[in-house]
Amino acid sequence: MADPYRWLEDGDDPEVVAWAEAQNARTRAVLDALPARPALRAQLERLLRAPIAGAARLAGDRVFALERGGARDQAVLAVRPFEDAEAPSRTLIDPAGAADDAAVAIDWYSPSRDGRLVAYGTSEGGDERSTLRVLDVDAGTPLGDVIPHCRAASVAWLPDGSAFAYTRYADPDDEYTRWAFWHVLGSDPAGDDLLWGEADLPDRTAWTDVRMSPDGRWLLLHVSLGWSRTDVHLVERATGQRTTVIEGREAVTGFEIAGDRLYGTTTLDAPRGRVVTASVDDPTRWDTLVPEGDAVIEWATVAGRALLVAESEVAVGRVRRYGLDGSGGEELPLPGPGSVGGLDGDADAERAVLAFESFARPASLWRWDPTGLHPFPTEAGPVDPDAYAVEQVRYRSTDGTEVPMFLLRRSGTTPSPQTPVVLTGYGGFAIAETPAWSPVGVAVADAGGLFAVAGIRGGTEFGEEWHRAGMKDRKPQVFDDFAAAADHLVDEGLTSRDRLALRGGSNGGLLVGAVLTRRPDVARAVHCAVPLLDMVRYPQFLIARLWIPEYGDPDDPDDFAVLHGYSPYHQVVDGACYPAVLLTTADSDSRVDPGHARKFAARLQVATACADERPVLLRVEQRAGHGAGKPVPKQADEAADVLAFLFAQLGVERI
Numbered sequence: 001m002a003d004p005y006r007w008l009e010d011g012d013d014p015e016v017v018a019w020a021e022a023q024n025a026r027t028r029a030v031l032d033a034l035p036a037r038p039a040l041r042a043q044l045e046r047l048l049r050a051p052i053a054g055a056a057r058l059a060g061d062r063v064f065a066l067e068r069g070g071a072r073d074q075a076v077l078a079v080r081p082f083e084d085a086e087a088p089s090r091t092l093i094d095p096a097g098a099a100d101d102a103a104v105a106i107d108w109y110s111p112s113r114d115g116r117l118v119a120y121g122t123s124e125g126g127d128e129r130s131t132l133r134v135l136d137v138d139a140g141t142p143l144g145d146v147i148p149h150c151r152a153a154s155v156a157w158l159p160d161g162s163a164f165a166y167t168r169y170a171d172p173d174d175e176y177t178r179w180a181f182w183h184v185l186g187s188d189p190a191g192d193d194l195l196w197g198e199a200d201l202p203d204r205t206a207w208t209d210v211r212m213s214p215d216g217r218w219l220l221l222h223v224s225l226g227w228s229r230t231d232v233h234l235v236e237r238a239t240g241q242r243t244t245v246i247e248g249r250e251a252v253t254g255f256e257i258a259g260d261r262l263y264g265t266t267t268l269d270a271p272r273g274r275v276v277t278a279s280v281d282d283p284t285r286w287d288t289l290v291p292e293g294d295a296v297i298e299w300a301t302v303a304g305r306a307l308l309v310a311e312s313e314v315a316v317g318r319v320r321r322y323g324l325d326g327s328g329g330e331e332l333p334l335p336g337p338g339s340v341g342g343l344d345g346d347a348d349a350e351r352a353v354l355a356f357e358s359f360a361r362p363a364s365l366w367r368w369d370p371t372g373l374h375p376f377p378t379e380a381g382p383v384d385p386d387a388y389a390v391e392q393v394r395y396r397s398t399d400g401t402e403v404p405m406f407l408l409r410r411s412g413t414t415p416s417p418q419t420p421v422v423l424t425g426y427g428g429f430a431i432a433e434t435p436a437w438s439p440v441g442v443a444v445a446d447a448g449g450l451f452a453v454a455g456i457r458g459g460t461e462f463g464e465e466w467h468r469a470g471m472k473d474r475k476p477q478v479f480d481d482f483a484a485a486a487d488h489l490v491d492e493g494l495t496s497r498d499r500l501a502l503r504g505g506s507n508g509g510l511l512v513g514a515v516l517t518r519r520p521d522v523a524r525a526v527h528c529a530v531p532l533l534d535m536v537r538y539p540q541f542l543i544a545r546l547w548i549p550e551y552g553d554p555d556d557p558d559d560f561a562v563l564h565g566y567s568p569y570h571q572v573v574d575g576a577c578y579p580a581v582l583l584t585t586a587d588s589d590s591r592v593d594p595g596h597a598r599k600f601a602a603r604l605q606v607a608t609a610c611a612d613e614r615p616v617l618l619r620v621e622q623r624a625g626h627g628a629g630k631p632v633p634k635q636a637d638e639a640a641d642v643l644a645f646l647f648a649q650l651g652v653e654r655i
Contacts, residue, residue: 001536001564001570002570003536003537004603005569005598005599005602005603006599008595008598008599008602009537009541009593009595009598009599010595011587011593011594011595011598016598019598020598020618020620023598023601023617023618023620024618024619024620026617027582027617027618027619030615030617030645031617031619031641031644031645034644034645034648036643036644036647036648036652037640037641037644040443040639040640040643040644040647041636041637041640043443043446044439044440044443044635044636044639044640044643045632045633045636046382047382047383047439047442047443048439048632048635048636048639049068049069049070049071049072049382049632050069050362050381050382050383050437050439051067051068051069051070051362051364051378051379051380051381052067052068052069052075052362052363052364052437053065053066053067053068053078053089053355053363053364053365053376053378054066054341054342054355054357054363054365055109055341055342055355056341056342056344056353056354056355056365057109057110057111057342057344057353058082058344058345058346058351058352058353059111059112059113059114059115060113060114060115060116061081061082061083061115062079062080062081062082062111062115062137063079063080063081063082063353063365063367063376064077064078064079064109064111064115064118065077065078065079065080065089065342065353065355065365066078066106066109067089067091068632069362069379070379072094072096072632073096073102073631073632073633074094074095074096074102074104074105074106074629074631074632075105075106076091076092076093076094076095076106077091077092077093077106077109077118077120078090078091078092079092079115079137080376082351082353082367085367085374085376085377086377088377092118092135092137092140093106093120093135095122096631098122098124099124101623101631101634102631102632102633103124103125103126103623103624103629103630103631103634104122104123104124104629105122105123105124105126105628105629105630105631106120106121106122106629107121107122107123107128107130107151107152107628107629108120108121108130108152108153109121110153110154110155110156110157110164111137111157112157112161112164113157113159113161113212113214114159114161115137116136116137116138116161117134117135117136117137117143117157117161118134118135118137119132119133119134119153119155119157119164119166120132120133120134120135121133121150121151121152121153123151123629124623125588125623125624125625126586126588126589126623126624126625126626126627126628126629126630127588127589127590127625128151128152128590128591128625128626128628128629129148129149129151129590130150130151130152130153131146131147131148131149131150132145132146132147132148132150132153132155132166132168133145133146133147134185143185143186144186145183145185145186145189146189147166147168147183147189147192148168148172149168149169149172150166150167150168150169151168151169151178151590153166153167153168154166154167154180154208154209154210154211155167155210156210156211156212156219156220157212158212158216159212159214159215159216160216161185162184162185163182163183163184163185164182164183164212165180165181165182165183165195165210165212165219166180166181166183166210167179167180167181167208167209167210168181170194170197170198175542175543175545176204176205176543176545176546177198177204178206178207178208179194179195179196179197179198179201179208180194180195180196180197180208180210180221181193181194181195182195195210195219195221195235196208196210196221196223201223202223202225202231202247202248203225205225205545205546205548206223206224206225207223207224207225207546208221208222208223208224209221209222209223209224210222211255211256211257212257213257213280214257214258214347214348216237217236217237217238218234218235218236218237218257218280219234219235219237220232220233220234220235220245220255220256220257220262221233221234221235222253222254222255224252225549226546226547226548226549226550227252227429227430227467227549227550228250228251228252228267228430228464228467228468228471228549229249229250229251229252229549230246230251230252230253230254231244231246231247231248232244232245232246232247232253232254232255233245233247234262234280234283243283243284244284245262245278245283245284246266246268246284249268251266251267251268251269252266252267252430252464253265253266253267253268254266254299256301256302256347257280258302258347259347260279260280260281261277261278261279261280262277262278262279262280262283263275263276263277263289263300263302263307263324264276264277264300265297265298265299265300266286267463267464270291270292271292271463271464271465272292272293272294272295272296272297272462272463272464273292273296273297273298273311273463273464274288274289274290274291274292274297275288275289275290275297275300275307275309275322275326276288276289277289277324288326289307289322289324289325289326290307290309290322290326290329294313295311295312295313295318296311296312296313296432296460296461296462296463297309297310297311298310298311298312299343301343301344301345301352302324302345302347303345303346303347303349303350303351303352303368304345304346304347304348304349304350304351305323305324305350306321306322306323306324306345306350306352307321307322307323307324307326308320308321308322308332308343308345308352308368309321309322310340310343310354312340312432312434312461314392314404314455314461314462315404315406315432315433315434315435315455315459315461316337316338316392316434316435317334317338317339317340317356317434317435318331318332318334318340319331319332319334319340319343319354319368319373320332332368332372332373333372333373334356334373335356335358335361335385336358336361336385336390337358337390337392337435338356338357338358338361338434338435339356339357339358339434339435339436340354340355340356341354341355341356341357341363342354342355350369350370351367351368351369352367352368353365353366353367353368354366354368357435357436357437358385358390358435358436358437359388359390359406359408359435359436359437359438359441359442359451360383360384360385360387360388360390360408360437360438360441360442360445361381361385361437362381362437363436363437364376364378365378383442386411387410387411388408388409388410388411388442388445389408389409389410389411389413390406390407390408390435391406391407392404392405392406392407393405393407395484395485395488396484396488397456397477397480397481397484398477398480398481398483398484399477399480401457401481403454403455403456403457403481403484403485404454404455404461405452405453405454405455405485405488406433406435406452406453406455407450407451407452407494408438408441408442408444408445408450408451408452408453409445409449409450409451410445410446410448413445413448413449413450415450415493415494415495416493416494417490417493417494417495417496417499418495418496418499419448419449419450419494419495419499420444420447420448420449420450420495420499420500420501420647420650420651420652421449421450421451421452421489421494421495421499421500421501422440422441422444422449422450422451422452422501422502422503422646423452423453423454423482423485423486423489423500423501423502423503423523424451424452424453424454424502424503424504424508425453425454425455425456425481425482425485425504425508425511426456426458426459426504426506426507426508426511427454427456427457427458427459427470427478427481427482427507427508427511428458428459428470428471428478428507428508428510428511428550429458429467429507429547429550430458430459430460430464430467431459431460432455432459432460432461433453433454433455433456433459433461438451439639440503440639440642440643441453443639443643444643447647447652447654448652448654449652450489450494450495452485452489454481454482454485456470456478456481456482456485456511457469457470457474457477457478457481458470458471458475458478458507471549471550471551472550472551472552472559472562473552473558473559473562475551475552475562475566476562476565476566478511479511479514479515479518479566482502482511482512482515483515483518483519483522486500486502486515486522486523487522497521497522497523497524498524498650498651499524499650499651500522500523500524500650501523501524501525501526501527501646501649501650502515502516502522502523502525502526502527502579503526503527503529503642503646504527504528504529504531505528505529505530505531505627506529506530506531506532506591506592506626506627507532508529508531509528509529509530509531509532509533509592509596509597510531510532510533510535510568512526512527512528512531513528513531513532513533513568513600514566514567514568514571516528516568516578516579516581517568517571517572517573517578518566518571520576520577520578520579522579523579524579524580524614524649524650525579525580525581525582525614525645525646525649525650526579526580526581526582527581527582527584527642527645527646528581528582528583528584528597528600529583529584529585529627529642530584530585530586530589530591530592530594530597530626530627531568531583531585531592531596531597531600532544532592532596533567533568533569533596533597533599533600534567534569534570534595534596534599534600535551535554535563535564535566535567535568535569535570536554536560536563536564536567536569536570537554538551538554538596539553539554541592541593541595542589542590542591542592542593543590543591544592544593551563568600569596569599569600569603572600572603572604572607573607574606574607575607575609576607576608576609577608577609577610577614578604578607578608578610578614578616579614579649580613580614580615580616580645580649581601581604581614581615581616581617582617582619582641582642582645582646583597583600583601583616583617583618583619584597584619584621584638584641584642585597585598585618585619585620585621586620586621586622586624586625586626587620587621587622587623587624588623588624588625589624589625589626590625590626591625591626592626594620597618597620598618598620601616601617601618604616614649617645619638619641621634621638
């Protein structure tokens, strides 16, 4: 099997460094010469500085959230009182000042139950390998507890805030040692007790999360293997007695404890999800509170005597209120079609918080109590959501299955074959493409274009079955779904091939890479971001063995045949006329190795027959990672490069 650019996998090799620098110089020469770039850069920074609040958590009488907007280059951790809806938030941590280029970010946070303390993780340069720290919220001062190697940590506090369970990597050089430990505040982390480690895990790639009961008596351990199975174990802290709630079943399950009962959601015997409950004394005997229905049940939270359930109907989010016995089910009114995130309830009182957003509406915080759902005050955003139209259509894929697609445009835009369109999608890991705030989408619409988001298989637009229909040997159907979306846009007269661009990142980068190599004629231009592209060797790098349940294992002959059959790097054909391609990656990406983008760029540059009109460019960003934690100026620079490149290829003159 040919692999002529394997030498480009080693990003530390001086020859590879020099090659990447030359690629960057060539790319900058092309992008900096595009006349639309300065105006796009200014517009995108204005949009990216919209006031945003999300990742909300309710602790005691306080609401915590990550907020961004205005002059802030990074999201800050902020707190506000729940009861005083008009009170402004108070910034607790602004990480941007820790580096000259503002490249230090808050990766995650977890407040103690009473809201007096908060554990949080920061990382620098986008690498996401967090260091855990603890802050005294009232004093605004850090405690002495500092724990490294806590990437995407899960933290579960004792009720009095004196200690917590948490996850970290036991071996910082091994990406597959995410174990659970117990830390007492003020003690040396080197002596933290192991709660759940290698001997407890069904597979070394398992991903462990921890949750505590409000009274501190019980600890829940959720152990995920891939994106379609979660085992759950209940531990009585005083005795150490363990009870398996569910294990070895292909189902996604998540619980919390309120009083003496477990409440949660599961896809067991319900691909679209159901809400269940069980006693802590007999946690394997479940009663269904909310049965499976047409909507996809995503998660549930207890709020006093209420049970709030977040669900989505073909990727459009909503929230329903039930009693703890499953009665009721009235829908809480939201501003329109959008996405619900961060739903978090108080097990002791009827109150909860959530975030809501849509394509042209930045994420904002909302509070719920028995009087209803109310927004927290926020600054005016840079766009009027009512100036944009959002439509959801259906189209038929290659096997006749109907697939949903969102279309965003300015209200006054009437699509035609001359309309520029940017089509994006993801198609994997049970992630639905929902209406989420999109500065790039708004900029496309403002240029008279159409921003299209395809809800292809591999996501959960229709539940777990939709996800499974795009896994492993069924992955090629995901690419067919996306190509069919492009064909639909052209066939319906909403655009034409030379006015159509594709865009995707991470698993979505694999998506657009596979589609452009399978169908070089499908679109004029492609943005392929932080992508997987060598599917034969992908498990060799970083954390990629975590993804074997999703993609398959190249060491298995049957899986290898499928993976090689669509692997973009291996499916490039010499002499074909490929679309113009901008590949973007970053040197500190700790999820998808930048070697994927380097190898594919080199192969495609040699192979394409029309590089003069449709160049293949590689942009490698320094001190940046997979995307999380990137400061606003860097985001604006990249987005301006991308849109200037795509617009130049699509002939967009109106900016």
